[in-house]
Amino acid sequence: MPVIEVKSLKKFYQVHKKEPGLIGSLKSLVARKYEDVKAVDNISFEIEEGELVGFIGPNGAGKTTTLKCLSGLLYPTAGVVSVLDFNPWDRKAAFLKQISLVMGQKNQLWWDLPAMETFILNKEIYEVPETQFEETLGELVKLLEVEDVLKIQVRKLSLGQRMKCELIAALLHSPKVLFLDEPTIGLDVVMQKKIRDFIKEYNRRKKSTIILTSHYMGDVKELCQRVIIIDKGKIVFDGQLSEIVEKYADHKVLSVVFGKEIDPKKLSEIGEVKEYSFPKAVISVRREAVSVAAAELLQHFPVADLNVEEVPIEDIIREVFSGKDLA
Amino acid sequence: MNLWVFASMKKYFQLSKLTLQEYFVYRLNFVLWRFRSFVFFLTLLFFWLAIYGDRTALLGYERAKMLAYVVGVAFLRSFVLGSRSADLAGQIRSGELTKILLCPIGMFSFWLTRDVVDKLLNLFFTFLEIGIAVYFLRIPFYFPQRTETYLFFALLLVLALFLYFFVSFFLSAFAFWTEEIWATRWLFGIIFLEFFAGAYFPIDVLPGWLQGMINLTPFPYLVFFPLKIWLEQLSAATAIKGILICGLWLIIFYRLANLLWQKGAKNYGAFGG
Ligand SMILES: Nc1ncnc2c1ncn2[C@@H]1O[C@H](COP(=O)(O)OP(=O)(O)O)[C@@H](O)[C@H]1O
Ligand SMILES: [Mg+2]
Numbered sequence: 001m002p003v004i005e006v007k008s009l010k011k012f013y014q015v016h017k018k019e020p021g022l023i024g025s026l027k028s029l030v031a032r033k034y035e036d037v038k039a040v041d042n043i044s045f046e047i048e049e050g051e052l053v054g055f056i057g058p059n060g061a062g063k064t065t066t067l068k069c070l071s072g073l074l075y076p077t078a079g080v081v082s083v084l085d086f087n088p089w090d091r092k093a094a095f096l097k098q099i100s101l102v103m104g105q106k107n108q109l110w111w112d113l114p115a116m117e118t119f120i121l122n123k124e125i126y127e128v129p130e131t132q133f134e135e136t137l138g139e140l141v142k143l144l145e146v147e148d149v150l151k152i153q154v155r156k157l158s159l160g161q162r163m164k165c166e167l168i169a170a171l172l173h174s175p176k177v178l179f180l181d182e183p184t185i186g187l188d189v190v191m192q193k194k195i196r197d198f199i200k201e202y203n204r205r206k207k208s209t210i211i212l213t214s215h216y217m218g219d220v221k222e223l224c225q226r227v228i229i230i231d232k233g234k235i236v237f238d239g240q241l242s243e244i245v246e247k248y249a250d251h252k253v254l255s256v257v258f259g260k261e262i263d264p265k266k267l268s269e270i271g272e273v274k275e276y277s278f279p280k281a282v283i284s285v286r287r288e289a290v291s292v293a294a295a296e297l298l299q300h301f302p303v304a305d306l307n308v309e310e311v312p313i314e315d316i317i318r319e320v321f322s323g324k325d326l327a
Numbered sequence: 328m329n330l331w332v333f334a335s336m337k338k339y340f341q342l343s344k345l346t347l348q349e350y351f352v353y354r355l356n357f358v359l360w361r362f363r364s365f366v367f368f369l370t371l372l373f374f375w376l377a378i379y380g381d382r383t384a385l386l387g388y389e390r391a392k393m394l395a396y397v398v399g400v401a402f403l404r405s406f407v408l409g410s411r412s413a414d415l416a417g418q419i420r421s422g423e424l425t426k427i428l429l430c431p432i433g434m435f436s437f438w439l440t441r442d443v444v445d446k447l448l449n450l451f452f453t454f455l456e457i458g459i460a461v462y463f464l465r466i467p468f469y470f471p472q473r474t475e476t477y478l479f480f481a482l483l484l485v486l487a488l489f490l491y492f493f494v495s496f497f498l499s500a501f502a503f504w505t506e507e508i509w510a511t512r513w514l515f516g517i518i519f520l521e522f523f524a525g526a527y528f529p530i531d532v533l534p535g536w537l538q539g540m541i542n543l544t545p546f547p548y549l550v551f552f553p554l555k556i557w558l559e560q561l562s563a564a565t566a567i568k569g570i571l572i573c574g575l576w577l578i579i580f581y582r583l584a585n586l587l588w589q590k591g592a593k594n595y596g597a598f599g600g
Contacts, residue, residue, distance in 0.1 A: 013596065068597050071429060072428070072429075073425055073428055073429070073595065073597040074595065074596075074597055075592065075593035075594075075595070091428065093431035094431075096429065096430065096431040097431050100429075101429055103599075105599065106422070106425065106599045107426075108425070108426045108429070110345055110349075112348075112349050112352045112353070113345060113348055113349065113352070117344075117345055117348065120341055121338070121341045121342060121345060122430075124337045124338035124340075124341045124342075125338045125430050125431060125432050126430075126431065127338075153352075
């Protein structure tokens with residue numbers, strides 16, 4: 001019995017089109033033109049209890065929209081959604097008490113008050129027993145190192161501090177289903193890792209079901225075995241992460257800045273040159289050959305700066321989407 | 328059962344506390360708001376004082392009763408027309424509403440709780456301000472003679488409070504469709520509503536045909552009717568009839584607010600994130 005079931009879900013937004021300028025404004029007063037934005041266009045998937053699924057795709061792919069449908073914020077244009085046997089749209093208290101939606105780009109804490117006030121309000125609203133509240137709060141606060149910021153107005157917190165408080169607020173009632181929409185956005189690397197570890201542990205210990213969207217491949221790679229890739233509102237891949245990384249992310253990218261003009265032909269001995277315009281070059285190198293390639297570069301070229309990067313997630317998705325045989 | 332009631336009381340208590348704390352964050356805002364209300368009250372008061380001059384009666388109102396009406400308006404502005412739910416429309420447009428939609432708490436109870444806090448806070452200051460004005464200007468204040476007047480007044484006041492709440496909710500729900508929330512709010516919520524409610528002057532100084540039209544709307548029950556009861560210018564039968572009609576409007580607007588809300592929520596964009 002899957003915890004989350006989505007069948008042929010569609011969500012179209014009606015947006016009204018306005019031509020630029022005053023004339024456009026006047027025209028739109030007389031005759032408004034509406035257009036459908038197909039944010040989610042006929043997707044289906046199932047998620048079992050305890051799964052931690054990565055939901056990835058480029059900007060505007062429809063990830064956030066899907067999560068909003070799953071948590072009952074948006075009314076689907078078509079299709080069936082079931083979470084924990086509830087129709088999210090009914091927004092029953094029994095349903096809401098078992099889920100949480102955390103949005104990295106959106107504040108859900110009380111903006112003008114210290115985060116602690118939101119925590120206490122959530123405790124009452126979700127009817128969390130006192131001891132459980134104290135325990136969970138203590139644990140989370142220590143783990144995320146936010147002892148010092150609980151009494152500070154939320155609006156005065158840094159993005160990272162706020163994000164941690166958001167997470168705490170969302171977890172105090174120990175939700176069975178957790179929707180995390182870019183939860184590590186704006187955090188430094190150390191904190192990203194901490195949060196990742198925490199999510200992993202939470203998933204393992206509470207057997208909670210989690211859907212995670214992220215721009216950072218790192219998050220997804222470390223946490224999820226299964227990923228769903230969505231592009232332009234459609235699912236283009238649903239399967240084991242290992243399949244994708246093996247297939248599509250077997251290269252890394254070297255971005256180089258040169259101090260002096262060089263011969264671009266020589267560069268292609270290092271790896272596949274994706275881009276070259278002095279002083280910058282982007283070279284794609286097989287994963288296992290990265291250190292050799294980097295050493296070569298430094299030895300034989302006037303390198304001013306060198307960075308080793310993962311293939312951007314967008315590129316992987318584009319590759320997946322361009323229809324290379326998918327299992 | 329008792330335990331459950333207690334638990335759910337606690338959440339409204341905490342919500343009230345947060346609402347109150349927000350006012351302390353924006354102290355200046357609140358002070359300016361009170362100042363505006365006070366100036367409005369004084370303007371209305373001096374306006375009528377000037378109109379009456381040395382006369383003791385005008386337009387069917389004794390001087391003392393008209394002044395009592397003006398004082399009453401200031402009081403009812405806080406108690407009936409004071410509201411936080413006016414923020415609702417803005418929250419629908421900005422997507423801030425998402426935060427509340429995700430919580431297992433009812434929309435009506437959430438906003439009603441905030442409204443009540445707003446009303447109590449404003450009421451407290453209104454009492455102070457009016458007290459000062461009444462004392463220094465030596466305005467004779469009218470207290471009803473008959474005991475049942477207090478009962479009728481209290482009853483209608485509670486109904487009016489809820490009626491305004493649902494009218495306001497109803498107006499806010501239009502934000503699901505239109506971006507021009509301030510236009511609707513300002514035109515219907517402020518101009519029509521306050522004028523028709525009798526928040527500037529008693530409606531019965533107007534020509535009969537206009538009165539008749541206004542009486543077909545729910546608005547006079549918010550301010551005008553309660554004050555007429557307080558001033559004991561209505562027979563018991565008329566007062567009871569007014570209370571019943573107000574109750575009817577309340578049911579109608581409760582239904583309308585619900586309906587519009589349910590339809591509108593399907594249009595909610597949950598902007599941001
Ligand atoms: N409330 C809205 N109204 C109109 N269009 C929207 C709204 N929310 C999102 N969109 C559009 O829907 C598409 C999908 O958005 P979203 O789900 O936020 O993508 P993602 O989270 O994958 O970046 C985008 O083209 C976006 O512009
Ligand atoms: Mg998004």
